[in-house]
Amino acid sequence: MSEPEIRLQAWETHIEEFGTQQYGLSFDTLIKAVGKGPRAAHKLARRLKKSGRAHVVRIDYGSPGPWRNSKNFDEPGAAPHGPLWMFADRQIAWGYLEFDPGEWHPKASTAAHLTAVTELRLALTGLDTDPQVWTSERLLRRRLKTESGLAGIHIHDAWFQDFADPDKVWAVEVELSRKFGDGRLTRSLSAALEAAERNDLCGVLYFVRGDGLRRAVEGAATRLAHQRNLDRLPNLEIHDLDATLARKGVR
Structure with a gap:
């Protein structure tokens, strides 16, 4: 049985558009943008990732942490390094930007x-x-x-x-x-x-x-x-x- 389609609320698509204009958002920045606490921000990231609209990765650029393994975004038992980042899938970004941005992934540099x-x-x-x-x-x-x-x-x-x-x-x-x-x-x-x-x-x-x-x-x-x-x-x-x-x- 297929999973029901995820329907985004207006505030969620607004955050998605904002993040797309900025290339992507670290989770700390996502929490600030959502303004409803870490739980709401993580829930949004899970929904966007589950629907295939966004990617979530870790970027290690020397931030001190400490980093905790996320059951939603890390492999079980993996030692996390660096903060989580969320960025829109290429097709989703294309829709917001009105041009094909190509493949983009956040870089440590x-x-x-x-x-x-x-x-x-x-x-x-x-x-x-x-x-x-x-x-x-x-x-x-x-x-x-x-x-x-x-x-x-x-x-x-x-x-x-x-x-x-x-x-x-x-x-x-x-x-x-x-x-x-x-x-x-x-x-x-x-x-x-x-x-x-x-x-x-x-x-x-x-x-x-x-x-x-x-x-x-x-x-x-x-x-x-x-x-x-x-x-x-x-x-x-x-x-x-x-x-x-x-x-x-x-x-």
């Missing part, structure tokens, strides 16, 4: 960054999935590649509509660690600003983790301003990522 960007989105715009309010990197990558025909252009972590003036859009960049060596940080900052200017954005909002990284970004911004014969860059704002998340109740 980018999981922490994707998590930070998604938490920032929750802090700034909540679960709003209007791409005019928050244009995710996944959507930007498709749009800009289609418009320019170039795969090597700088893609921001997101575009964010200004609360005070909806006609203004900011680029968003999230930095978790220092880029060392031969002016890499300055070049990265310059590329982000030039891409914002090229796309008629009002500037770049840089969200950084830790005082050391903030000082490094501020130093790079000063050097870049002097290269442009300016005292300061008028189209750059530097913010503390964790302070922003804490102020908005996300962390």
